[in-house]
Amino acid sequence: MTYILMAEGLSFGYSGQPNVLEDINIQITETEKVGVIGPNGAGKTTLFLLICGVLKPGVGTLEAFGDRVRHGVFQPETGMVFQHTDDQLICSSVREDISFGLQNMGLDDREINNRVTEVSGITGIKDLLDRPPHYLSSGEQRLVAISGILAMKPRLLILDEPTSDLDIRYRRRMIQLIEGMKEQTLLIASHDLEFIIETCDRVLLLDDGGIQADGEVVETMSDRNLMEGHGLEVPHSLTSTYHRHRGA
């Protein structure tokens, strides 16, 4: 069986510093939606940058779509939406920004136009296309950033803290958007555990440079000892369920 993503004994440290990630083993199959949780500085973003080929693994193997991830090579099949949209939105209009990756993929203008229209329909930002991305609300910016990646039709989509700057309404839109992504494989890092519960069917707990837990979302996150042992809390919705069950 080929995995969409497979890491074996993966370690990484920034030069001259102790390893940020140590002996990471992950297998993710097609269309899985996997949440990545863990305290600040656990290495979530580092892991993502490794998967994208931005960083070079120290030891171990890292394969995406059955091939070794090549360092520094453009791979539109893996798309990553950065935690801060400021890092990603650089063009002078939303349309141009969504086209950015498509142009680099070498697509022709008609295809680019089609994809921009299609993706902006999905994310619901058609009326923003001609505005500079710098002056949109943070919710709108988030949608534009995702559109820029979605347009490249990645098979593996990585979202780094997608809800950190969203209000309730945009957070709901984000959840609906992800629910609509039936074909993509998703990797979502978030401190918003309720968001993970709603969007993912599997969760990885990353701390101290290693994967401390890997399992079904509700089951893993209800484990109070596990969660509190790694600087997290059991999400409220799960505790109330827990209490109700105990009362009954």
Next chain:
Amino acid sequence: MHVPDGIVPAWVAITGYAAAGGTTWFSLDRIKRKYENPREMIPTASLLTAVFFVASLIHIPMPPTSVHLVLSGLMGVVLGWYAFPAILIGLFFQAVMFQHGGLTTLGLNACIMGLPALLAFGIFRLRYLRGGDKPGPSMIFGFLAGFSGLVLGALMSSLILILTIPANLDVSVERAAILSLLVAHIPLALLEGVFTALVVLFMLRVKPGLLEAELK
């Protein structure tokens, strides 16, 4: 384009400091006249100075070598009268952090980069004679600002180096040396011109205010 320590005679270095001091004073005077509270623009000017500092570290390959952007022209276009103090500050930090440039030649280097920035500032203003803030003229004058900023800087540094080096070169050799140094800088000047025009176009679309009167 940076003149390092120990190469030019002391009097040239001291003259550089004097000229840089005078130009800074003149710029600050212009800034004070323009603003009731000149401090209001300090965060903006400083953050933009930091952007330029970072941008000047970008290396762009130009076979057979790679070059870094000088950005005098763009600084003049965006910072106006703040350009000279900004360049002085940027060079100070470069000297402190990377020993890029020099301690005794800080004033001289500020003039080599800063006076072209003021020239570019002037050139970019000329666009008001030709259609103002329309994309076409803005890009053309942006290109000219970036291009001439670099050419003037290259001319100044070549002149200073060749004329003050303690060498008994004869006049024809000197002239040839200066000319070839200038010619060698033409591709760089084109690069700066195009880069400046691109940033100008970006600003025009995203935040035209930054190109107009805010800092000038």
Next chain:
Amino acid sequence: MIIEDIASVPAGNPLYRWEPRTKLIGIMCLAFAFAAVRDLRLLPVMLALSLFLFVLSSLPFSYLLGRMRIPGIFLLAMAVVLPFFSGNTVLVQLGPVSLKQEGCVSLLLIAVKFLCIVTIAVVLFASTPLTRMLGSMRSLGLPPLLGDMMLFTYRYIFQLAADFHRASTAACLRGARMRSLKSLKTTAYIVGSLMVRSHERAERVFHAMTLRGYGRQDMDFYKAKIRPPDVIAGSACVLAAAGFVLFQLLMP
């Protein structure tokens, strides 16, 4: 390229304890005196003085070497040109090229001056945290507007460098080749975006600062007391500098 506001010279070092204003004046005078050297007899003195300051700073040699790399390229270019093109007195004839005495002398002069000035500049900056340096420059008469700009610029350089780095990583992940001429437009866009965002951010920074009373008084800056040893060290440098100049004026 992250550099924190700490000095590389350990805090107990005499150079670190040397009060920044007298240190700045002393070392600057020395640097200019070095720049003014034309007499070859002064080179050993200059080297000895620089070496003394460097050894006193207890900086590792590799630190100095690292700092010499960028400006050293320039020196290398000089070394290629000067000995062959400058002067008339031929020392060695190597086929069509001839090594000339005047060129070699000026190269020696330039190289030693360069080496010495860079060394004492490294000692000066490595033994003084930058905020202290800026504070002392202000109390020496740097215009407040310039002083404030320097502090702010310094505050944001590292943040913006990190911002730039992340933005270019994000662009690379969308297929931009940042290390090619084709990326000029992308680079221009990133720089433009940084400028636009910095501009907005600066407005917020300014509001936050005025709310905390900025502009009512000069910003606080570092003031260390000048003690007798500081004056002695500073005067020693100034005297040495004067000695260099006088020697060349008086001695034939």
